[in-house]
Amino acid sequence: MVCGVALGALSPPSALGWLAPLPLGLLFRAVAHASPRQAFWMTWIVTTAMFGVMLIWLPQSLGETLGWGLSLLFPVLVGLLGLTCAATVALTRWAAGSWTLGALPLAWVLLDAVREMGPLAFPWGGLGYFLSETSLVQVAEWGGVELLGLLVGGAASALAAWSWRGVWVALLWAGALTYGVTRPPEVPGTRPALLVQGAVDPRAKVQADAVREWQRYWSLTKEAQVGAQTLVVWPEAAVSWPPPAGLQMPVKGAVLLGASAGGTTPRNSVFLMQGNAVAGRQDKVHLVPFGEFFPGQASWPGAYRTVFRWLGLPDLLGRVPGHAARPLQLGDLRAGVLICYESVFASQARELVAQGANVLVTPSNDAWFGSSRGAEQHFRMGRVRAVETRRWWLRVGNDGITAVVDPQGQVRRRLVRFTPGTLPVMFDVREDRTLSVQWPGWVVWGAALGWVLICLHMRTVAHICRQSRC
Structure with a gap:
């Protein structure tokens, strides 16, 4: 939980987001030595705490404007966000085996991309935003916030592994930082x-x-x-x-x-x-889910009316x-x-x-x-x-x-x-x-390909071992 609180505190607008790989690396290291079930619960606790701290302003703002009853939904929201992270990490631990640390950054990039899809999309708090207040953000022109997320996740895995391979990640960070700090200032607008x-x-x-x-x-x-x-x-x-x-x-x-x-x-x-x-x-x-539109309201109008009245709100209608x-x-x-x-x-x-x-x-x-x-x-x-x-x-x-x-x-x-x-x-x-x-999805598709190859490799190795009883 301490790691989750630290991650939440390091989220924007904090200028210390570049430290995020440290608590994230501790989670990755624990996950790599745990069973999939243990990885699920550890990740759920950490990420629920992370979103709880990151979004702590939400119950306050909703309470002041729409009534404090609506704030009771806050634990449900952060718990569901933590659930998506926990399921992703547990699946990766099960599928990637001993290569879990290599697959986790890829899996997290994919999760952040999925959270941007569909009517319930909520991309708030993606991994790459930890670098939004640093010079490293300038490499976003190459691969967007997804590339920034890969830098954060890769650094966390390198710290968790604590091996010579981490040198390559350090060199990538150094190169990205150099690019960011050496860019000439933008010409004033006209x-x-x-x-x-x-x-x-x-x-x-x-x-x-x-x-x-x-x-x-x-x-x-x-x-x-x-x-x-x-x-x-x-x-x-x-x-x-x-x-x-x-x-x-x-x-x-x-x-x-x-x-x-x-x-x-x-x-x-x-x-x-x-x-x-x-x-x-x-x-x-x-549209903001449950703010500007209410999923399923046309099918369950009575249920929404009941909830609105319980929260002390008038019957709200969503937008199109x-x-x-x-x-x-x-x-x-x-x-x-x-x-x-x-x-x-x-x-x-x-x-x-x-x-x-x-x-x-x-x-x-x-x-x-x-x-x-x-x-x-x-x-x-x-x-x-x-x-x-x-x-x-x-x-x-x-x-x-x-x-x-x-x-x-x-x-x-x-x-x-x-x-x-x-x-x-x-x-x-x-x-x-x-x-x-020009190439909007190259980081996400690359992460998907890398994750699949790692998991297929581990499944193949496991099958060969079972066949040879190794």
Whole structure:
């Protein structure tokens, strides 16, 4: 459990994430000398503790905004996350045998990739994010956060084995670190943008006044006196859609705004407005499970009503996910929009850039996190998307974190949280494509191939031994 607490404490926004291989290595060493059943329970205890510490902000933020009854679900969540890790490690211990230490880093990379798939996807806390606050993060342009995870897992296995083979891992870390610290600084941006932070209490938005919402952002934008070439960005769900009749947009340029689109199919959307005309729309594809949508609600409405009432909540209705994400184009600017939670999905950012996105934009609403470290954690993980794709990243939150990040993951400007205001920033467009974008799955497929080969080799050796009774 101590190893799990240490891993949770080393997760972002900690600057000491590079130490993660030490407690992880202790777990790997214990697993390598245990039975599959013992490996399962050891891993479950450690990883449940890790996610418990990593996500400790969750019951606090949910309790303050949706009622403390919902916080009772927190142990269930961290227990299930620990279960996925435990099952992966136990299977690897059973299949890889004496080569367990070589297979564990590969298995963990595969697990993190699987956690990014499906309607219940929750890629939060992937192994590679431990390096997000270090210079090592720069190699993410070669293989994404998955390559960073392989570096962490490989170092943990090398420490667990404590043999001369660890020299090769040390050399890889040294090479990655050298690459990171010797990169020349990014050239300052030349294009203007205005990030608008409304700082609206999320509880007040439940009884939202559509006109008041629009007027709030209209006023903040108008006061900034932006030019026609400035891209204005409002947060996620800043306003309700459609706009009130007769309301005119505050600028003649482009406004990228987050809006709650109602009707029979409620969606969380972003609209690109040019003047009063809609130039593009993107619906949120990855919705937060049990936050923005409720799996199986159509089949078991009565069960959900019972749970909502037990938690002291009204009957909540989920949103409908978008079908696909595509860049929103305005002249030569093609914005790859990652709406809030989507900024932790590396695959979506890479796909948008592969489709031509030359800047990444994230309208977000982290007001639900309150003053906990959840918002900071979310922001630090999203910064890796800028490095993976070598794109400028414009991020605006309802109450923060509002900032501009350059293609090396460096924060150029950042607005104070919890206060309404605007942040004028400069950014640029980039057309080059990193290896992570051109070959998006090479680390995962390589890990899968390596894991299968190791396990097949051990199964073959075991079969030969049984046949020869060795």
